[in-house]
Amino acid sequence: xxxxxxxxxxxxxxxxxxxxxxxxxxxxxxxxxxxxxxxxxxxxxxxxxxxxxxxxxxxxxxxxxxxxxxxxxxxxxxxxxxxxxxxxxxxxxxxxxxxxxxxxxxxxxxxxxxxxxxxxxxxxxxxxxxxxxxxxxxxxxxxxxxxxxxxxxxxxxxxxxxxxxxxxxxxxxxxxxxxxxxxxxxxxxxxxxxxxxxxxxxxxxxxxxxxxxxxxxxxxxxxxxxxxxxxxxxxxxxxxxxxxxxxxxxxxxxxxxxxxxxxxxxxxxxxxxxxxxxxxxxxxxxxxxxxxxxxxxxxxxxxxxxxxxxxxxxxxxxxxxxxxxxxxxxxxxxxxxxxxxxxxxxxxxxxxxxxxxxxxxxxxxxxxxxxxxxxxxxxxxxxxxxxxxxxxxxxxxxxxxxxxxxxxxxxxxxxxxxxxxxxxxxxxxxxxxxxxxxxxxxxxxxxxxxxxxxxxxxxxxxxxxxxxxxxxxxxxxxxxxxxxxxxxxxxxxxxxxxx
Amino acid sequence: xxxxxxxxxxxxxxxxxxxxxxxxxxxxxxxxxxxxxxxxxxxxxxxxxxxxxxxxxxxxxxxxxxxxxxxxxxxxxxxxxxxxxxxxxxxxxxxxxxxxxxxxxxxxxxxxxxxxxxxxx
Numbered sequence: 001x002x003x004x005x006x007x008x009x010x011x012x013x014x015x016x017x018x019x020x021x022x023x024x025x026x027x028x029x030x031x032x033x034x035x036x037x038x039x040x041x042x043x044x045x046x047x048x049x050x051x052x053x054x055x056x057x058x059x060x061x062x063x064x065x066x067x068x069x070x071x072x073x074x075x076x077x078x079x080x081x082x083x084x085x086x087x088x089x090x091x092x093x094x095x096x097x098x099x100x101x102x103x104x105x106x107x108x109x110x111x112x113x114x115x116x117x118x119x120x121x122x123x124x125x126x127x128x129x130x131x132x133x134x135x136x137x138x139x140x141x142x143x144x145x146x147x148x149x150x151x152x153x154x155x156x157x158x159x160x161x162x163x164x165x166x167x168x169x170x171x172x173x174x175x176x177x178x179x180x181x182x183x184x185x186x187x188x189x190x191x192x193x194x195x196x197x198x199x200x201x202x203x204x205x206x207x208x209x210x211x212x213x214x215x216x217x218x219x220x221x222x223x224x225x226x227x228x229x230x231x232x233x234x235x236x237x238x239x240x241x242x243x244x245x246x247x248x249x250x251x252x253x254x255x256x257x258x259x260x261x262x263x264x265x266x267x268x269x270x271x272x273x274x275x276x277x278x279x280x281x282x283x284x285x286x287x288x289x290x291x292x293x294x295x296x297x298x299x300x301x302x303x304x305x306x307x308x309x310x311x312x313x314x315x316x317x318x319x320x321x322x323x324x325x326x327x328x329x330x331x332x333x334x335x336x337x338x339x340x341x342x343x344x345x346x347x348x349x350x351x352x353x354x355x356x357x358x359x360x361x362x363x364x365x366x367x368x369x370x371x372x373x374x375x376x377x378x379x380x381x382x383x384x385x386x387x388x389x390x391x392x393x394x395x396x397x398x399x400x401x402x403x404x405x406x407x408x409x410x411x412x413x414x415x416x417x418x419x420x421x422x423x424x425x426x427x428x429x430x431x432x433x434x435x436x437x438x439x440x441x442x443x444x445x446x447x448x449x450x451x452x453x454x455x456x457x458x459x460x461x462x463x464x465x466x467x468x469x470x471x472x473x474x475x476x477x478x479x480x481x482x483x484x485x486x487x488x489x490x491x492x493x494x495x496x497x498x499x
Numbered sequence: 500x501x502x503x504x505x506x507x508x509x510x511x512x513x514x515x516x517x518x519x520x521x522x523x524x525x526x527x528x529x530x531x532x533x534x535x536x537x538x539x540x541x542x543x544x545x546x547x548x549x550x551x552x553x554x555x556x557x558x559x560x561x562x563x564x565x566x567x568x569x570x571x572x573x574x575x576x577x578x579x580x581x582x583x584x585x586x587x588x589x590x591x592x593x594x595x596x597x598x599x600x601x602x603x604x605x606x607x608x609x610x611x612x613x614x615x616x617x618x619x620x
Contacts, residue, residue: 124545343580347552350553350584351555351579351580351582351584353553353554354512356511357500357510357511357516358500358507358509381554381555381556383580383581384580384581385581386581408521409520410521410522412518412523413523414500414523414525415508415511415514415516417525420523421521441501454522457525460531463515463517463524464531464578465528466503466506466508466515466517467515467526467528467532469503469504470501470503470508470510475510
């Protein structure tokens with residue numbers, strides 16, 4: 001039985017804090033494997049031990065397998081939690097951990113390879129007869145065959161370069177009359193961009209919802225699901241708002257999709273927390289991919305089910321977590337998560353960086369905040385712009401939406417701009433309120449980002465008056481001299497952080 | 500943090516942050532003081548000077564001095580927080596100088612490209 005008492009965390013920000021808290025509750029010590037840029041962060045202040053594994057650039061620190069392994073070993077850790085992003089879905093990292101005698105908190109390297117790789121996951125699903133997006137991936141690449149397949153799949157169809165990615169060599173066919181040109185042009189682009197003119201066809205889902213199922217494999221290999229989340233509000237494939245459970249599923253669909261998720265997890269010999277993603281359109285669901293790790297939006301599942309997925313991960317890695325057959329899991333109420341990004345919503349979402357001033361998350365029943373940075377910390381341009389997550393729970397979806405809007409309005413973040421006004425607009429949109437939003441919701445309703453409603457000259461005048469009063473109140477004098485201090489040694493900082 | 504006229508007000512570095520109701524905004528202190536108002540005039544943003552809108556890394560440079568550019572043409576690409584941001588020309592003119600180089604880590608407001616001024620009609 002793998003025993004460990006010290007867990008290394010190969011991550012940063014709010015998820016590192018989340019893992020530290022779960023470890024603390026289980027009486028485990030932590031080692032934060034951090035970059036030079038992250039010494040002013042909550043995770044750094046909270047971890048039992050910490051070790052710098054490299055400079056700010058992710059390739060040299062958070063993505064550097066050997067640096068993480070060496071750091072964990074040097075600090076006497078016996079296990080590694082990869083969080084999400086960075087090395088969390090890297091099978092080589094999982095394998096390297098085991099090789100070095102470190103317990104990787106997650107599925108086996110083999111399970112990551114089988115389910116995490118899109119091609120092999122699809123092959124496995126196809127063999128098991130699980131529903132995939134209808135398509136054609138055959139060797140016969142003649143235009144006649146491809147045309148025939150387009151008709152079989154049914155319009156609209158998307159032509160994709162088999163070797164491609166990033167939108168290149170991708171053509172949409174909306175009418176049969178465009179089909180020949182679209183196929184030939186995709187083949188040409190594929191040839192010039194990737195050196196192979198091979199293309200595949202896929203049904204284009206133009207009004208799909210993103211629904212995912214949380215799965216969890218216990219120490220014995222038994223896989224169960226922990227119901228669904230909906231994450232249709234996305235911008236450039238980046239999720240913004242997630243909720244549990246989905247407002248779009250009938251009990252029949254929920255049962256069927258749950259069964260598919262569990263089947264896939266069981267086939268992939270899955271251990272620990274994972275997510276099976278689906279697209280849902282016109283009452284039909286299609287398997288999208290499997291994320292072989294903890295998910296950013298895991299808290300909404302925790303809130304409706306009353307579970308702690310990170311503790312479950314740690315216990316599973318210690319072979320102490322076994323599903324109880326008699327356990328009845330029924331989601332209750334509704335939970336919503338908003339991702340708070342450091343960006344300026346009024347300027348097309350351009351990243352916003354800098355020294356944080358006051359950061360205040362309004363307390364209240366069933367409100368939860370996951371955050372990695374506080375007053376005095378600096379948000380840099382090296383990493384992901386997500387600085388916090390706000391999560392609420394309430395008896396019903398409408399009440400949860402109302403609560404979230406209240407929470408966002410009462411939150412204060414000074415020092416960087418955030419997407420909070422953008423989130424409030426989305427939550428107030430009729431399509432979000434009635435739950436019919438699809439993955440094209442943002443593109444359809446907020447293509448140009450947010451437009452500011454105030455008159456710039458008036459606001460500036462008001463600000464000038466406030467600044468005069470601010471100076472007159474004596475507040476300006478003290479802080480004015482010490483501009484941009486990195487406050488690391490400031491006596492004020494410890495005071496602020498104590499609040 | 501101070502509360503002035505029911506607004507939350509705080510100076511962070513050289514920036515004044517204000518929250519009124521659910522709205523948050525900020526101004527550089529220099530733009531709010533009377534001295535700054537005078538200074539600002541000589542330094543008004545103009546479309547012929549392309550500056551970094553955020554701190555980050557330059558990942559692509561599409562133009563060189565002497566190139567003709569049109570309205571909406573991409574001049575260079577910056578990256579910050581895993582996001583790409585394309586800086587475009589608002590003028591139809593030629594490029595005067597390019598100071599930004601690939602892989603440069605630049606601060607917000609850094610001058611990256613100067614375009615030849617176009618006289619208004």
